[in-house]
Amino acid sequence: MTKIFVIHENPQWLPPLAEAFDRIGLPWAELDLSRGVFDLSSAPPEGVFYNRMSASSHTRGHRYAAELTAGVLAWLTRHGRRVINGPAALDLEISKARQYAALERAGLRIPRTILVQDDNAALIEAARRHFAPGPVILKPNRGGKGLGVRLFASVEALEAHLENAPAEEAPVDGIWLLQDYIRAQRPVITRAEFVGGRFVYAVEVDTTSGFELCPADVCATGDAFCPVGTAPAVPAAPRFTVLKEGIEAPLRHKLEAFLAASGVDVAGIEFIRDAEGQPLVYDVNTNTNYNAGAEEVAGIAGTPRSGPGALAEFLANELGHRQRQAA
Missing domain, CATH: 3.40.50.20 (Rossmann fold)
Structure with missing residues (x-):
């Protein structure tokens, strides 16, 4: 069989x-x-x-x-x-840089991103040229779960971090990304789940505790990274919340078209809204996980409307x- x-x-x-x-x-x-x-x-x-x-x-x-x-x-x-x-x-x-090229080809906006080979001097020079005085986000091109993503309040803070960063922090593929910090209206991002190339539901994720946003229960390791020089805030609400209203139809259609053109059947796509409420997509997770607690609260756990x-x-x-x- x-x-x-x-x-x-x-x-x-x-x-x-x-x-x-x-x-x-x-x-x-x-x-x-x-x-x-x-x-x-x-x-x-x-x-x-x-x-x-x-x-x-x-x-x-x-x-x-x-x-x-x-x-x-x-x-x-x-x-x-x-x-x-x-x-x-x-x-x-395994490549955010290739994700971004495909997203833009599909007509989706991404944060301004600079691709840098693993070299501290080149990183600092690029940060000064494109992001000074700050803030700036540093992330590995090949990451996952938000691991290694850090927000620096200034280019000087980034430089100080790089001077003392251990060698094991180097990205596995040798490529770093410097990225704009998007000032959202609220400290949240949205993760839209797709199965068979079609929208299932969207989850709002509280980001006050850092960037490690894997929704699976086994990802709750407590080692998310926060802005340098700040202490993590305690979320006032559940970190993952299924949005009853979903996402707007034009964005949903663009994301589905992106998946079809990219040969992706199952994915969680993360985006953030800028101060004007416009979405910018910054991550595509083809190994998507689902948050059981959020699905339970939404009343969809164990049904065909849940992710699993x-x-x-x-x-x-x-x-x-x-x-x-x-x-």
Whole structure:
């Protein structure tokens, strides 16, 4: 019997999906690519492959998991297997610079961003030229979960940080991004969830505690980064809140068109609104997780309107289509 193969490197993120899959009787199996050996001269198993490789895999000791996944996805597509979030999606997952190019090509606004090779002198020079006196955001090109994202009140604060930063802070792909700090009306961002390329719901995320915005419960590690020289504020409300009103139709249509053009089936797309209320997109997460608490409060947990529920239904339809083609 054909089944869904979930490609991943972090089993801690699987239980909510496993529960949704099992609820509808969806046959599935794990394909852990934290490490692996594959015979490229043989054919892959039949089934539908759902790629959940994460840009942050290197932070869990899986430095080459994304590279291994790229090779496996090429093998799968060469043999005509249906891959959800295939090679094009992985390419965007591991590079914010490539995300931004694709977003702008789709007519979406992004914050002003400067690409810098891992060199402190070049970073400081670029920050002085483009962002002085500040503030300025520093983030790795390949990150995930908001890890390594820091806000500096001034270019001088950035320079002082770089002078004392340990070598292990260097970005895994050797590329830093300097980015505009968007002054929003409220300290929140919005994360819009899409399954099968279609909008499911949007979550408002409180950012007063920092930039580590992974919605999964297992991401609540308490090590989010805050503006240098400030103390984290305690959110006055739940950090993740499902928006009943969703997002405006023109933005939703643009985001869906971006996903279709980019070969992305499942994603969480994060954006912030400037002082005029205009959205700027700054991150695309093709390895999306969902916040169970927010879904519970919204009354959608365990239903097809939840993230895991919508994903289970989508994968079941894909598997059924694959089985009908093979019949």
